Amino acid sequence: MSIQFQIEASHGAGRAGRLITPHGVVETPVFMPVGTLASVKGVPQDLLEELGVQILLANTYHLYLRPGVDTVRRMGGLHGFMAWDRAILTDSGGFQVFSLSELRKVTEEGVTFRSHLDGSSHFFSPESALEAEIGLGADIIMAFDECTEFPAERERARASMEMTLRWAKRSKDYFEAHKQEVPWGSRQSSVVSRRLDTVSSFDFPVSSKDKHTGNSKLDTRNFGLANDLRPTTNDDAPTQSLFGIVQGGMDLELRRESAERTVEIGFPGYAIGGLSVGEPREVTREVVEATVAHLPSDKPRYLMGVGTPEEIALYAGLGVDMMDCVLPTRAARHGLLFTSEGKISIKQARYATDERALDPACSCRVCRRYSRAYLRHLYAANEVLAQVLNTVHNLCFYLDTMRRVRHSIRLGEGTRVLSGVSSQPKP
Amino acid sequence: MSIQFQIEASHGAGRAGRLITPHGVVETPVFMPVGTLASVKGVPQDLLEELGVQILLANTYHLYLRPGVDTVRRMGGLHGFMAWDRAILTDSGGFQVFSLSELRKVTEEGVTFRSHLDGSSHFFSPESALEAEIGLGADIIMAFDECTEFPAERERARASMEMTLRWAKRSKDYFEAHKQEVPWGSRQSSVVSRRLDTVSSFDFPVSSKDKHTGNSKLDTRNFGLANDLRPTTNDDAPTQSLFGIVQGGMDLELRRESAERTVEIGFPGYAIGGLSVGEPREVTREVVEATVAHLPSDKPRYLMGVGTPEEIALYAGLGVDMMDCVLPTRAARHGLLFTSEGKISIKQARYATDERALDPACSCRVCRRYSRAYLRHLYAANEVLAQVLNTVHNLCFYLDTMRRVRHSIRLGEGTRVLSGVSSQPKP
Numbered sequence: 038m039s040i041q042f043q044i045e046a047s048h049g050a051g052r053a054g055r056l057i058t059p060h061g062v063v064e065t066p067v068f069m070p071v072g073t074l075a076s077v078k079g080v081p082q083d084l085l086e087e088l089g090v091q092i093l094l095a096n097t098y099h100l101y102l103r104p105g106v107d108t109v110r111r112m113g114g115l116h117g118f119m120a121w122d123r124a125i126l127t128d129s130g131g132f133q134v135f136s137l138s139e140l141r142k143v144t145e146e147g148v149t150f151r152s153h154l155d156g157s158s159h160f161f162s163p164e165s166a167l168e169a170e171i172g173l174g175a176d177i178i179m180a181f182d183e184c185t186e187f188p189a190e191r192e193r194a195r196a197s198m199e200m201t202l203r204w205a206k207r208s209k210d211y212f213e214a215h216k217q218e219v220p221w222g223s224r225q226s227s228v229v230s231r232r233l234d235t236v237s238s239f240d241f242p243v244s245s246k247d248k249h250t251g252n253s254k255l256d257t258r259n260f261g262l263a264n265d266l267r268p269t270t271n272d273d274a275p276t277q278s279l280f281g282i283v284q285g286g287m288d289l290e291l292r293r294e295s296a297e298r299t300v301e302i303g304f305p306g307y308a309i310g311g312l313s314v315g316e317p318r319e320v321t322r323e324v325v326e327a328t329v330a331h332l333p334s335d336k337p338r339y340l341m342g343v344g345t346p347e348e349i350a351l352y353a354g355l356g357v358d359m360m361d362c363v364l365p366t367r368a369a370r371h372g373l374l375f376t377s378e379g380k381i382s383i384k385q386a387r388y389a390t391d392e393r394a395l396d397p398a399c400s401c402r403v404c405r406r407y408s409r410a411y412l413r414h415l416y417a418a419n420e421v422l423a424q425v426l427n428t429v430h431n432l433c434f435y436l437d438t439m440r441r442v443r444h445s446i447r448l449g450e451g452t453r454v455l456s457g458v459s460s461q462p463k464p
Numbered sequence: 465m466s467i468q469f470q471i472e473a474s475h476g477a478g479r480a481g482r483l484i485t486p487h488g489v490v491e492t493p494v495f496m497p498v499g500t501l502a503s504v505k506g507v508p509q510d511l512l513e514e515l516g517v518q519i520l521l522a523n524t525y526h527l528y529l530r531p532g533v534d535t536v537r538r539m540g541g542l543h544g545f546m547a548w549d550r551a552i553l554t555d556s557g558g559f560q561v562f563s564l565s566e567l568r569k570v571t572e573e574g575v576t577f578r579s580h581l582d583g584s585s586h587f588f589s590p591e592s593a594l595e596a597e598i599g600l601g602a603d604i605i606m607a608f609d610e611c612t613e614f615p616a617e618r619e620r621a622r623a624s625m626e627m628t629l630r631w632a633k634r635s636k637d638y639f640e641a642h643k644q645e646v647p648w649g650s651r652q653s654s655v656v657s658r659r660l661d662t663v664s665s666f667d668f669p670v671s672s673k674d675k676h677t678g679n680s681k682l683d684t685r686n687f688g689l690a691n692d693l694r695p696t697t698n699d700d701a702p703t704q705s706l707f708g709i710v711q712g713g714m715d716l717e718l719r720r721e722s723a724e725r726t727v728e729i730g731f732p733g734y735a736i737g738g739l740s741v742g743e744p745r746e747v748t749r750e751v752v753e754a755t756v757a758h759l760p761s762d763k764p765r766y767l768m769g770v771g772t773p774e775e776i777a778l779y780a781g782l783g784v785d786m787m788d789c790v791l792p793t794r795a796a797r798h799g800l801l802f803t804s805e806g807k808i809s810i811k812q813a814r815y816a817t818d819e820r821a822l823d824p825a826c827s828c829r830v831c832r833r834y835s836r837a838y839l840r841h842l843y844a845a846n847e848v849l850a851q852v853l854n855t856v857h858n859l860c861f862y863l864d865t866m867r868r869v870r871h872s873i874r875l876g877e878g879t880r881v882l883s884g885v886s887s888q889p890k891p
Binding site (some may be wrong): 074075076077078079080081082084103104109110112117118119120167388389392402406407408410411413414417418420421422424425426 | 471492501502503505506507509510530531535538539544545546547590702750781802817819833834835837838840842847848849851852853
């Protein structure tokens with residue numbers, strides 16, 4: 038058993054459901070905060086839990102460089118290393134490596150690249166990327182792909198797509214041969230005892246059957262922390278889930294072909310990659326819509342690297358189940374805050390003595406306690422607390438947006454939720 | 465009514481008691497974390513509350529420059545501005561101004577100095593410093609003094625001490641004439657309603673009588689948030705408390721004279737200034753011991769800018785009631801962590817895969833959840849979360865140290881607590 042995906046309601050193309058992972062249940066559609074280096078910058082894990090984060094994304098490329106896969110593996114994988122018992126997803130490093138355009142060289146075998154930290158030379162192939170992802174031990178891991186640049190000629194987009202398909206097969210082959218090596222069972226008991234008081238019900242998903250079949254029952258196998266009690270060679274042990282990635286540039290026909298041939302290889306979930314690379318937003322929407330149509334409806338769909346609050350609501354309405362983006366966390370570090378009244382640049386002088394909550398409609402810890410004046414001061418004075426509080430609020434806004442999207446789909450209200458989210462500057 | 469000080473137990477020169485301020489009760493001896501710019505760097509206020517922080521220190525010089533006293537005053541003073549309803553103490557800016565040695569000029573009237581931010585020219589006198597401190601609205605504020613440099617000739621130390629005495633009188637005169645201007649009543653109701661859910665019992669000190677007289681009773685006047693409901697011109701309204709500062713360099717005779725003449729002027733509490741300026745630790749101890757002997761036993765004694773965990777325990781045993789120091793917070797930002805086993809430099813490679821809690825004897829959120837390996841990674845990767853978690857732990861260590869000191873004094877065990885604190889590197 039790796040993951041199970043249950044669709045519980047739908048409205049138009051959008052659907053609401055549950056993704057059951059070895060480290061807890063994820064309600065979908067879901068926005069996944071980015072914790073590049075095994076930390077959502079500035080936010081302690083218990084605050085993420087309080088915000089309702091059920092799954093985090095971490096970046097293989099960055100963790101491979103620092104602290105190194107072996108260090109994380111020896112700590113029981115990312116869950117043990119970062120003391121996070123809910124679900125985690127890692128990318129394959131492909132996107133990051135391809136964004137090092139000056140520092141990389143691509144061959145059929147893989148990619149040679151230089152570290153952005155010290156210029157040292159490294160090599161990622163589908164096999165070595167998967168080896169790293171297995172060592173990091175996220176619940177969901179991604180095939181090694183080539184993110185096609187934008188703009189790209191059709192022949193270039195086709196060639197790139199073909200290589201991604203060959204790499205997808207190699208990723209799957211490596212994964213199938215090595216998936217038992219996931220380090221979930223290798224943590225020492227000291228870690229377990231140190232952290233037993235943090236165990237929540239999310240650590241032990243109770244149902245291994247579709248709730249809607251009426252066959253729900255307690256799953257007596259142990260997940261998460263309790264893995265320490267099981268031998269890791271057990272064939273029945275939970276494993277990671279490897280998702281395939283659809284490429285094909287902005288060409289709808291190539292996207293269809295990429296989707297169909299990726300599905301032929303066969304994965305428990307499918308990602309749409311190669312978007313948010315500079316194309317117009319309307320093109321993104323077209324490609325998403327066209328690609329989703331060729332993905333199996335009973336498998337989770339993950340749109341990578343997207344987007345603004347309006348966009349995540351929009352794409353959820355198009356049938357996307359999972360999204361991630363650095364926008365809420367990165368914008369927070371630049372003092373750009375999402376609110377129900379529009380986007381606020383907290384550095385502006387007009388907030389210097391503004392006693393109001395950042396977003397009067399928000400119930401996060403930040404909006405309940407602090408004034409805009411204080412947040413403005415923290416940002417202007419370059420206080421670290423500015424980053425902490427701004428990030429907590431922006432994540433809350435994104436997670437609340439997705440909560441409302443899920444609620445609306447379940448109520449059959451579809452896109453009505455869009456009226457309440459806006460990335461336009463506050464007037 | 466401004467403050468009340470109740471000594472409830474003593475052992476040798478050390479004493480344990482309660483300082484009742486307009487914003488809550490402070491158990492003494494107390495260590496006050498430093499929140500220079502109205503923020504303990506990296507730590508949200510609710511975490512400070514959870515750690516048991518009952519009083520914070522903020523720096524007048526820094527807040528005068530950013531965001532400016534008028535901004536803070538308009539937000540109801542520091543309590544309203546930073547959404548902190550427990551007690552606050554501000555220094556007078558004297559120490560910071562004097563540490564700008566290249567940028568200042570001292571006359572009888574006051575000090576002209578240049579901002580460390582933009583080089584702009586400013587002037588602090590006893591009157592203008594007190595005006596700033598009243599505008600900031602801390603519960604306890606400090607007279608404007610000259611921090612005598614170390615080393616200093618006797619005549620220089622005497623002249624400096626004499627000026628501090630003249631400035632103490634001017635500080636008190638200004639304060640008495642203007643103390644009703646404290647902005648505690650000026651917050652608007654939006655702030656109150658925004659924050660009502662954060663009100664704790666600490667916001668409303670219940671006793672205005674000495675507990676030991678048996679006359680404890682509910683004080684029906686309103687403090688803290690409820691001030692908004694009272695007219696600010698009420699003569700009965702709580703005010704700030706101005707403490708005097710003893711100087712005199714390292715000369716015990718001058719210290720005696722400074723203490724006696726400061727007591728003659730008359731303050732509700734007395735600070736020992738001019739220490740931790742480079743003198744040997746044994747000299748600090750001698751001066752503290754000699755000065756405390758000339759301070760009234762029924763008034764709180766505040767030793768400024770001290771010290772290591774051993775030192776705060778030591779000085780509490782000598783009869784000091786209040787201390788502050790940037791050490792726990794600043795050391796945290798440099799990865800230096802205090803533990804029951806000694807000081808740890810978390811950047812060291814030997815912690816890279818150390819699964820143990822930072823301090824197995826500590827019950828803070830950090831030690832309950834995270835491994836040394838993770839803390840080491842966060843620090844090495846320059847993640848902001850490193851500063852947050854390291855600061856939380858170091859503050860917990862300091863506050864726990866002081867808790868044990870108080871407990872030991874109440875049990876009549878005095879300095880036995882010293883055996884458990886150490887700033888020496890872990891072997």
